[in-house]
Amino acid sequence: MKSFKIKFWGVRGSIPTPGASTIFYGGNTSCVEVRFKDGPFFILDAGTGIRELGKYLQQQKENIQGYIFISHFHWDHIQGLPFFRPAFDLKNSITIVGSDDAAAKLAQIISFQMDPTYFPITIEDMKAQISFRSIKEEKFSIEGVEIQTLYLNHPGYALGYRFSYKNRCLVYISDNEPFHHLQNSGPITLSARAVPEVEQAFDNFYEDKNKKLIEFCKKADILIHDAQFLPEEYETRKTWGHSPFPYTIDLALNSQVKSLILFHHDPDHGDQTIKKMLEQSKKIIRKTGSTMKCEAAREGSILEV
Numbered sequence: 001m002k003s004f005k006i007k008f009w010g011v012r013g014s015i016p017t018p019g020a021s022t023i024f025y026g027g028n029t030s031c032v033e034v035r036f037k038d039g040p041f042f043i044l045d046a047g048t049g050i051r052e053l054g055k056y057l058q059q060q061k062e063n064i065q066g067y068i069f070i071s072h073f074h075w076d077h078i079q080g081l082p083f084f085r086p087a088f089d090l091k092n093s094i095t096i097v098g099s100d101d102a103a104a105k106l107a108q109i110i111s112f113q114m115d116p117t118y119f120p121i122t123i124e125d126m127k128a129q130i131s132f133r134s135i136k137e138e139k140f141s142i143e144g145v146e147i148q149t150l151y152l153n154h155p156g157y158a159l160g161y162r163f164s165y166k167n168r169c170l171v172y173i174s175d176n177e178p179f180h181h182l183q184n185s186g187p188i189t190l191s192a193r194a195v196p197e198v199e200q201a202f203d204n205f206y207e208d209k210n211k212k213l214i215e216f217c218k219k220a221d222i223l224i225h226d227a228q229f230l231p232e233e234y235e236t237r238k239t240w241g242h243s244p245f246p247y248t249i250d251l252a253l254n255s256q257v258k259s260l261i262l263f264h265h266d267p268d269h270g271d272q273t274i275k276k277m278l279e280q281s282k283k284i285i286r287k288t289g290s291t292m293k294c295e296a297a298r299e300g301s302i303l304e305v
Ligand SMILES: [Zn+2]
Pocket: 013, 014, 074, 076, 077, 174, 175, 264
């Protein structure tokens, strides 16, 4: 292994999409495994992809001392957690990291989805040692990995994560929408409405809210970023908290990242649509003369830097 290795277990946004048209890229929702060389074990989001990851870890008979970073609490990012088998194994210890929201603490939010009204077993049935770490927009480190977080332009308290380790850097921004005022396309789109901390965090960058994001992604070796919509779809879906793919490319180019991974595929996009989106993306990047790599996230694929 180089500095770290990532594997995609779920790449879809909004809702799982099984079926013939999604076999190539996969239909499970957000979940990415990250292993740091001689360092900790992280999982980014607990969408339905985490179920397969859990099965794999159990087959390997691997004891888990790991961290699950939740970007936010929309279903596509937490729904797999009650099916994550290592959480039911006494030998394991798991720390769930994420933001509180205005009405509830992280631990409450996670346990709510396992309330008996919605689910037959409760969080108390998870026999692993489960702990919670509430975070905001901040910098901290875990076992040698430097971590920085950023509130995103997405409804609620959504966080982006920047992980730096042994001179390599991964940025994970699963759900995010551009700010538009620079492009003169009407009023600023702010999905993160009614979330004072988030609005305040961006207020300091009032002149150019996109700049804060560019700084956050600066020179990442890998940027995993929302690219849910085609430009024509985006026109009727503003404030939903997701990006049209040309914006994602623009952000990555401006941030001088080495490799961009288009992520959080729309549930209505079959493999052919995603392949076309990727072709167009590569064309746009080539035209600029940039050597930035670009791929669409695919279940089961592995990256190492
Ligand atoms: Zn999502």
